[in-house]
Amino acid sequence: MVSEDLSWLLSGLVQRVPHTRSALLLSSDGLVMASDGLDKDAADHLAALASGLHSLARSAGKRFDDGDEVRQIVTELSNSMLFVSAAGPGALLAVFAGREADVPVLGYEMAMMVKSVRSHLGAAPRNSVGQ
Incomplete structure (x- = not known):
């Protein structure tokens, strides 16, 4: 998991792009890593939604896009x-x-943010209990 607080990065994105309300960095399995513009409950809810959407899109890609x-x-x-x-x-x-x-x-600002700090944004997979 990310060891440093990256909320400042998300805050910068929200401030740079007019009409942007909030940003959230999450693990692919739905755990909040950093957020801006969201209280804890909203961040947790959005993390679960975003993780689910991403999982569904990956499934569609495997089935219909050969990737x-x-x-x-x-x-x-x-x-x-x-x-x-x-x-x-x-x-x-x-x-x-x-x-x-x-x-x-x-979209451009999101891509540039990810590209510039990708090495800091990874989330290690969690192990099951007992492993």
Whole structure:
């Protein structure tokens, strides 16, 4: 798991892109690693949702795209959008933004953030109890 607090990184992303509401770094199995703009309960809920969406998209990729790499998932809601993308080995980045957000700019900023600090964003797999 990430040993340093990366909330400042997420905060920078939220501040740089207008209409971005919150950002969350999570392990691929749904554990919160860092967040900005979310209370603990909301962060935990979003982590579970983002992990589930990513898992479903990977399954679709395996079945219909001959691969399981998921670049980005975009979910449009009535007043906001949720973006989920890979952020490093075993890690995901989830970002909530208003519908007014500039989607290409937000996608670019997410990609640049992940690219610049990918080595810090990984999450080691957890072992089962008794191993």
